[in-house]
Structures are given as structure tokens and as C-alpha cells.
Amino acid sequence: MNIQKVTFKNNNNEQLMGRLELPVNQLPHNFVIFAHCFTCNKNLSAVKNIGRALTSEGFGVLRFDFTGLGESDGDFADTNFSGNVEDLISASDYLTKNYESPTLIIGHSLGGAAALFAAAQLVSVKAVATIGSPSNPKHVQHLLKSSVDDIIANGKAIVNLSGRDFTIKKQFLDDIESKSLPDTVKKLDKALLVMHSPQDTIVSIINAEEIYKAAKHPKSFVSLDGADHLLMNKNDSTFAGRIISSWAKRYVNIPETDTLKTAHQVIASLDQSDGFTTQMKVGNHYMTADEPIAFGGNDFGPTPYDLISAGLSACTVMTIQMYSKRKKWDVQNVEVHISYGKDHATDCEECETETSKIDTFTREIKLTGDLDDSQRKKLLLIADKCPVHKTLHSKTQIITKLVE
Numbered sequence: 532m533n534i535q536k537v538t539f540k541n542n543n544n545e546q547l548m549g550r551l552e553l554p555v556n557q558l559p560h561n562f563v564i565f566a567h568c569f570t571c572n573k574n575l576s577a578v579k580n581i582g583r584a585l586t587s588e589g590f591g592v593l594r595f596d597f598t599g600l601g602e603s604d605g606d607f608a609d610t611n612f613s614g615n616v617e618d619l620i621s622a623s624d625y626l627t628k629n630y631e632s633p634t635l636i637i638g639h640s641l642g643g644a645a646a647l648f649a650a651a652q653l654v655s656v657k658a659v660a661t662i663g664s665p666s667n668p669k670h671v672q673h674l675l676k677s678s679v680d681d682i683i684a685n686g687k688a689i690v691n692l693s694g695r696d697f698t699i700k701k702q703f704l705d706d707i708e709s710k711s712l713p714d715t716v717k718k719l720d721k722a723l724l725v726m727h728s729p730q731d732t733i734v735s736i737i738n739a740e741e742i743y744k745a746a747k748h749p750k751s752f753v754s755l756d757g758a759d760h761l762l763m764n765k766n767d768s769t770f771a772g773r774i775i776s777s778w779a780k781r782y783v784n785i786p787e788t789d790t791l792k793t794a795h796q797v798i799a800s801l802d803q804s805d806g807f808t809t810q811m812k813v814g815n816h817y818m819t820a821d822e823p824i825a826f827g828g829n830d831f832g833p834t835p836y837d838l839i840s841a842g843l844s845a846c847t848v849m850t851i852q853m854y855s856k857r858k859k860w861d862v863q864n865v866e867v868h869i870s871y872g873k874d875h876a877t878d879c880e881e882c883e884t885e886t887s888k889i890d891t892f893t894r895e896i897k898l899t900g901d902l903d904d905s906q907r908k909k910l911l912l913i914a915d916k917c918p919v920h921k922t923l924h925s926k927t928q929i930i931t932k933l934v935e
Contacts, residue, residue, distance in 0.1 A: 539625035541598055541605070542555065542617050548602035549573060549595030549622070550631075552586050556819070559591030560785045564622050566615070566642030566649075567594065568663075568761070572601030577762035577771075581637065581662075584772025589785070591630065595622055608698035612645065612668045612707045614673050619649035627655070634658065634783040637775060640734060640760065644701035644712050645670050646740075651676040651715050658782040660724040660775045663760050665734050666741035683715075716745040723750045726771055733760035751778060797847040808832070839923075840869040842891060846919035851896075854913045859905055864899040892923070 538546050550573060553559055563585055567578055573594040582592040597618050599607030619636065620723065626633050632655035638646030641659030643664025650659045672679055678699065685735040716723075723746045727739035739746035743752050753774055758767035787888050801809045807828035809820040820835060833841065848865040855862035873888040896914055898907055914920070 537593070537595075539595075539621060541614075541621045543598075543605070545598060545604040547595050547598065547604070547618060547621065549593055549818045552582050552594070554586050554589050554591070557584075557589055557629075558829075559781075560589045560634045561635060561783045562591045562593065562626050562631050563637060563779075564567070564619060564626070564633045564646075565592060566596040566619055566636065567597070567600075568640030568642050568647045570600065570607075571639070571761075572596045572643075572900040574601065575639075575761065576765070577639065577768035579935050580762075580765055580768035581772035581775065584769050585776050588773075588776040588780075590635070590776065590779075593622055593626060593633070599621040603702070611703045612641070612710060615642070615645040615650045616652075617743065619645060620652060622654050623649070630709055635660070635775075635779050638662070638664060640664060641668065641670075641761075642810060644710075644815045646721065647712060648710070648715055651719055657784075658722040658724070658779050660726065660779070661720070661742065662726045662755070662771060663731050663734050663761070664725075664738065665712075666738040666745075666763065667712045668710045670734060670738065672707070676828060700843065713741065713745040714867040717747070720745060722779075724753065724775060724778050726753045726774070727751070728755040728758040728760070728767075730757060731760045749782070839870050840892060843917070843919045843923065844869045845893070846917040847894065847896065847914050850917035851898075851910050851913055854916075855900075855910065860910075861901040862898060862910070864897075866899070868897075 533555050535551045535553065537549045537551045539549070563582075565573075565578055565582060567575060569572060571578075573596050574658055578594050582594055585592050595618075596603035597615050598605035604832060611893075613848070622769060623633050633653070634657045635653055636646040636650050636656055636658075637660045638644065639662045641664070643661030644667070645931040646659055646661065647664075650656045678688045682699055682701050682703075687698055689698055723742075725739050725743050725746075727734075727736050729736050739752065743750060753771075755762070755767060755771060758764065758771075762768040762771060796814060798812045799809050800811070807820075807826070807829050811818050811820055819832035821830055821832040822834055824830050844852075844867045846886050847867045851865045852862060870893045872891055891931070894914070896911065902910070
């Protein structure tokens with residue numbers, strides 16, 4: 532996993548803490564902002580699982596703590612729903628300045644309502660996904676229950692939510708009272724995915740119906756049957772992430788990579804701005820080669836010498852299995868480990884000089900099956916008969932010419 536710790540400022544110049552999770556094998560094709568649930572934080576397991584499902588499909592995902600929660604600065608008692616919306620816009624500004632503008636916002640529970648309000652203000656956002664979200668911010672009063680009267684009478688009250696005490700002020704109630712989500716959704720010119728569990732006991736599924744009915748097309752609904760409100764079961768949150776990823780790809784722009792065409796077996800292509808990250812077509816297959824981060828690459832693929840070692844390793848197991856099948860020997864599995872380096876040549880006369888070192892592939896072979904010692908020794912000799920092994924040992928030539 533490639534997870535980076537990030538910080539950015541909200542409208543009150545307070546520092547918000549986040550985690551930017553990036554794909555391990557490519558640069559992100561789109562960036563996503565995740566809005567967590569009321570009084571939750573960026574490290575809720577469901578948030579992380581959904582994010583990882585998206586990064587595995589090439590998205591970059593920013594999850595952060597709203598003001599006054601988790602590691603972020605500020606006093607939660609002084610925040611309100613509008614502040615959450617502003618925090619999301621600040622997160623978008625951070626991505627725009629440092630990476631690329633977000634194209635997808637995901638919101639969980641009250642974070643879903645905040646995501647819808649924020650999306651209405653963000654031109655770059657093309658799609659919004661809500662999970663277990665209320666159809667109006669006022670729904671949060673249901674969580675406060677009898678404390679609402681105390682808040683109104685005294686201006687504030689301490690409320691216990693999920694085992695933790697939070698101070699809620701009257702300004703919070705006044706703020707959510709003034710927000711009409713249905714009106715915002717009706718005007719929302721974005722693709723919308725509504726996800727909800729019929730068994731949600733915190734926010735009933737009727738809320739999903741109300742959001743869906745208010746929205747314009749394109750809109751979609753997916754039932755998270757059997758899931759609880761917080762998606763504490765890893766299978767539920769991972770499923771939600773995979774569905775969002777597949778759905779979003781229909782509405783966000785994923786740059787097409789130029790298809791490499793060649794009459795030859797292998798082609799490699801590298802643009803000036805790509806560092807060492809090289810796109811390749813190997814036979815009918817596409818892959819990426821790169822160099823380690825320590826060498827200035829992105830580590831998005833194997834190095835050129837890794838590829839040579841891979842060819843020798845693959846050829847070795849194929850040759851041994853082909854021979855053993857012809858002999859009807861019981862070889863259940865062949866496993867080959869290869870490492871590459873430069874070592875002193877055996878029996879060299881000038882072993883202390885650098886020029887005396889030669890390219891060395893160290894090959895270790897593991898045979899699984901009912902084989903006697905003579906069969907194992909024979910298969911070890913057969914390994915040296917593999918075509919790639921012969922090529923590396925023979926005198927070769929490389930003919931190079933420029934083409935238009």
C-alpha cells in the first residue's frame with residue numbers, strides 16, 4: 532500500500548489531518564474524497580476498506596478527519612454541518628493544488644449528506660456515492676434524542692454517541708434546520724449512486740428512497756443487504772468499494788493509454804515525462820517495467836533485469852515439467868528462485884579488478900513430487916537445457932537500426 536500522511540487548512544486556518552492512499556502499481560487516474568460519518572473519523576475500518584477497493588482499481592483516495600474529530604484541530608462543539616461541507620471543499624482545494632481536482636466524492640451517513648452539498652459546489656466532481664445517508668441533515672436529531680430539549684433550553688448539552696461524550700451546541704441544530712437536502716439533490720447535475728442496507732437501524736432505508744426520488748438521472752441504487760449502518764463486516768465495506776469503483780468508471784474520465792502496436796515480439800515505449808515507468812507490449816500482453824524508488828523510479832513494475840530473470844525462471848519450470856511429463860515422472864510442482872548480480876568469474880586471474888566481474892544468475896530449484904535421487908539429478912541437468920538458459924550462455928548479437 533502507498534499511504535501518505537497529508538495536512539491542509541480549513542476556512543478557519545485550522546489544520547486537518549488526512550491520509551492519501553494511492554495505487555501501488557500506477558499513477559491515479561482519478562482522485563476521490565471520502566466524507567466519514569457523524570462523530571466518526573478517517574480510520575474507521577469501513578472507510579479504509581472502501582478506499583483500498585478503489586485504489587486497487589487505480590483511484591487515489593483522500594480520507595480525512597473533519598474539524599474537531601480524530602487528529603484534526605478545532606473544537607467539535609464549535610462545528611456544524613455547514614463546516615463539514617466547507618471541510619470537503621478545503622480537501623478538494625488541497626487535491627487541486629497538489630495533485631488533481633477530485634472527480635468523485637463518497638459520503639457515509641451524515642457525511643453522505645455533506646458530500647451532496649459539497650458536490651453541488653465543485654465543478655470537477657462528476658459523481659457522488661452515498662452510503663447509509665439520511666435524506667436530510669435534520670435526521671441527526673434522531674441520534675440526539677432527548678438531548679435536543681436540553682440543547683435548546685441551555686444552548687448546549689453533552690451527548691453520548693457510540694460510547695463517547697460530545698458537546699453539541701444550539702448553533703448545530705440551527706444549522707441543520709436550515710439545510711434542505713432534497714432541494715440540493717433535485718438541482719444536482721452529477722451522477723448519483725445511493726447505497727443503503729434494508730437492515731440499517733440508525734438511518735432507515737426510507738431515506739435512500741427519498742434521496743433517489745429527488746435526484747435526476749443518471750442515478751443508481753444498490754442494496755447493501757445484511758449490512759449494519761457502519762459496515763463493520765469487512766465483506767460489506769469491500770463490496771461497497773468495488774461497486775462504487777465499477778460504477779464511477781462510467782462517469783469519470785479515465786485517460787486511455789496508447790495501444791502499442793508492433794509486428795515484433797516486444798515493444799517498449801517511454802515518454803520524456805514518465806521517468807523510468809515504461810509501457811510494454813510483450814507478445815499479446817501489456818505490462819509495465821520500472822526501476823526502484825531508490826533509483827529514481829516509481830516501482831510500478833519489474834526492472835529490466837527482473838524481466839530477464841523472470842524469463843529464465845519461467846523457461847526453467849516449463850522445460851522441467853515438459854521433460855517430466857514425457858518421462859511420466861511424478862513432478863507435482865517446480866518452483867524456481869532466481870537472483871541477479873555481478874560476481875567474480877570462477878577461476879579468473881584478476882579477481883581483484885572490477886572488469887573481472889561477470890553477470891551472474893543464481894538459480895535455486897525446488898521439486899515437489901515422488902522422485903528418487905537419480906530423477907532429481909537428471910532434472911537438474913535438464914534445467915540447463917531450457918532455451919533461455921542456452922541463449923544467455925551462447926554468443927548473441929543485437930542488430931540495431933533507426934526506424935521512422
